[in-house]
Amino acid sequence: MGTLSERILGGSAGDFVDRKVDRAYVHDGTGVLTLMALREMGAHVVTPARFHVIFDHIVPANTSLTADLQSELRTFAQEQGMCFSDVGNGICHQLMGEGEVLPGEVVAGADSHTCTLGAFGAFATGMGATDLAGIWASGATWFRVPETIAIRLHGELTGAAEPKDVALQYVSLLGMEGATYRAIEFIGTGAATIPMHGRLTLCNMAVESGAKTGMFFADAVTTAYLRGFGKFADMQETEPCTYEREISIDLGAVRPLVAVPPRVDTVKNAAALAGTAIDQVFVGTCTNGRFEDLARFAHIVKGKQVKVRTIVVPASRTVLERLEREGHLGTIIRSGCVIGPAGCGPCLGAHMGVIGKGEVCLSTANRNFSNRMGVGGAIYLSSVATAAVSALNGEITEPEADDVR
């Protein structure tokens, strides 16, 4: 009996527990520090097959320094026999969500958006590089079993609203620190209506409210998705448990929303911001760079031309290949967009698509902190549909049901 976190971690909220980590991963940004810490510890990697090293943040390398750091980490990962994924394969959270992480697992990632994988009913949380070095060295780490906030979903999304709009809505309801130290569980009849890609979007943004992780119960949707990757998993049954707090969202009432810079919890109706000038649109990231996202984007821009520079970055090579196979890639290219290599793209403001001083970007990412995508630039966050119609109009525009049909 307990919340999903309590059941997976094996303790009651507030307990400190030591747990074996089923899967741990670092990326090119955090992996270098992890390797440094491991060497300083004088330790070695215990179970390389459970650890992934994924190059996604600055890919391909932009400077000699980045290239040297990547080369050192690449060599190490390969020598150790860790699961290594090189540039262009995709974002760590996406790759771990393509049949790697399974329900009930304990997952640690050296990146704050590791919470994305809670969508499978795993306990997945972000940590720092030194924590990951400790996991490489021992295969385990300590956790404080979190209290849980339940987000009860009712009804079904309508019109042009997407799971991303639900994510912006709950982050604004909770506030940027409303769930600090807590886990979020998405429950209720509405949860079953959200497809896997949408669950990943919802869990991805849990950390924007401070949460340790966001989780869905593994159900028929989860197991069907995993079967597509050749993995079999059991469903998770709900049990009576104590939530610290419960908020409820009527999916049928969710409208397209936009987070206004520089806070992700300052959220307005897209309609209220209509006409806001933008310099760049960015569609992609671990929040919204999945196949269904980019296919929806392609559907909206098909046969039209974007009015502002628009960068589209698939979350993984698998996404890119499927877009190509199903004809969406050509549609996106012909509409005037720039396609970036699968990975984080300009999300962290280090590489390819950085914005200039005074420039405004409308992005499908999860963070709009000051200067994140470039010094002096401002970031609005929205769904894919809002980004697509805004790209076509050159200004923030609310998508209509007809746009997405």
Next chain:
Amino acid sequence: MYAEGKAVCIGSDIDTDLIIAGRYLRTKDRSLWAEHVFEDLDPALRKRLNGAVIVAGKNMGCGSSREQAVIALKEAGVKAVIAPSFARIFFRNAINIGLPVLEAEVACDEGMIVQFDIDAGWVESHGVRFAIRPLSPRMRSILHAGGLVPYWRARQ
């Protein structure tokens, strides 16, 4: 673990991008992070950090998991960070590199002397003592060792 320092006051929801910007992450040179710490928040802050105790508002260190943020503060000479609440990855990272983080509600006056004792569980300024939310025994041992690396080495 007793220590004291001069307070440097910063606001609420200070994210890790503001502590150390993404453009400086790709290096192994820890002094570079200290050099650019808080650059996008207030470049003048850096000069006041040596020997300082940062007193922040709620949700300190939110955002990315970048450990460079806590390393930058430590390398810049920060003795401790006090805030009513921390983002959890930042909190864990700070302990892992041996930077004391104290969860307490302290009114900040720039330059005031702040004293604290993590084991005894208090922080004091202007003669007023505040309780800090206790750390787990494990976190305290890691902090005492000077971080997870020395903690680990000592246990080999």
